[in-house]
Amino acid sequence: MYYLFDHFDTEDYYNIYSWILFGFVIFGSLIIRYLASIDKIKYKRTDRNILIIFVILVILLFGTRGLKIGTDTWNYYYFYYLQGIQRTNLIDFFNYFDTDLIFEVIMYVTFPFKSFTFFILTISIIINLSMYKFVRLYTNYGKSGSSLLLFFLIASSFVFFSHQVNTIRNGLAIPFVLFGVYYMIEKNYKLCFSFLFIAFLCHGTALIPIACIIFAQIAKNIKLKYFFILYFTAIGLAFIGFGFDKIWFLSSIGGEDFQRLVFQGETNYRIGFRPDFVVYNSLFLFLFLKLGDLKNRSNLFLIKYFILSSIIFYFNFNIPFSDRIGVYSWIAIPLLFYSTINYTYPNKSLHYLTLITIGYFALNFMVIPALSSSGSSDNIESRQTN
Secondary structure, three states: OOOOOOOOOHHHHHHHHHHHHHHHHHHHHHHHHHHHHHOHHHHHHHHHHHHHHHHHHHHHHHHOOOOOOOHHHHHHHHHHHHHHOOOOOHHHHHHHOOOOHHHHHHHHHHHHHOOHHHHHHHHHHHHHHHHHHHHHHHOOOOOOOOHHHHHHHHHOOOOHHHHHHOOHHHHHHHHHHHHHHHHHHOOOHHHHHHHHHHHHHHOHHHHHHHHHHHHHHHOOOOOHHHHHHHHHHHHHHHHOOOOHHHOHHHHHOOOHHHHHHHOOOOOOOOOOOOHHHHHHHHHHHHHHHHHOOOOOHHHHHHHHHHHHHHHHHHOOOOOOOOHHHHHHHHOHHHHHHHHHHHHHOOOOHHHHHHHHHHHHHHHHHHHHHHHHHOOOOOOHHHHOOO
16 A cells, blocks of 8 residues: 655654645745735635645645554554454444544545545545634634634644644544634524534544633633632642542543543653643733733633633643643634734734744744753654554
């Protein structure tokens, strides 16, 4: 079986993606900024078209990857694909696999074609087209801001690559979580909970952002200072070793994610209090507080969601791969950047959002990897293992 870039490994793929993203961020932002100053119609059309080209490239890059790209690609091939193609009976198929429902449906639909590439290409299409649709919706189809730059902000997160090659069930869930966030802000509760239910069927950990979204909405009239008290209290508790692993009944709920709470084995992933992650989240929190309009309802909702999801993240430091939980806080960062800049600097929003996109890319693809190589953070492979 042959694949595109078959001789490449995960680090090669990571570098390819980094350069593709870097090129699009620099040249794409320059093009749309130029067009925005001379022709608004061409600007909106070009903003959309460049985004479509980027999404197609991402789908092809990750949807045609070889088995060596990402630790879990081989696991999906061996434990799911090779076992699944032997089972054609519907009941037998779903009884055999004990995983998330939508992931099982995708496997059942694609495995009869006897092509693992078709399976991962389907996953890549769903993830990235869903994210494209969300970004277009969130920016009112380019009328309220650049869809391209918002997608670049999301793609510049250091976990975006992981969702394409390893934690693909998280990757499937996240666009639907974001749809839920959007419709909660818009007060369309029917669509909000419909998308959140789909997210849960994609991956059980989506219960975390679902709970945060609901609580942030319920607590809309609670002053932000009480959230700060809760936030710093959580950091203190995490520092002295408290976490969800200390709550005995959670591990008995069932499911692989809750069972990790009683993990006792060997792992290369750093467990215990993570000051690097606390500093990372806190840096963005205080930045949004400094720059944002706290009277804006959507900004306030997103900040409360970010605080709540960060707290849950901190309480998972004692289990392996806690960054899979942290991603549910990090998905709010691009939305907060976009919302903050649009409301605070409406006349220069494109200019500042361009600078922020470049800076966010530099932080996640240059600064953090540099720190990682010096031993202050997990390396690419250990960060991106499911």
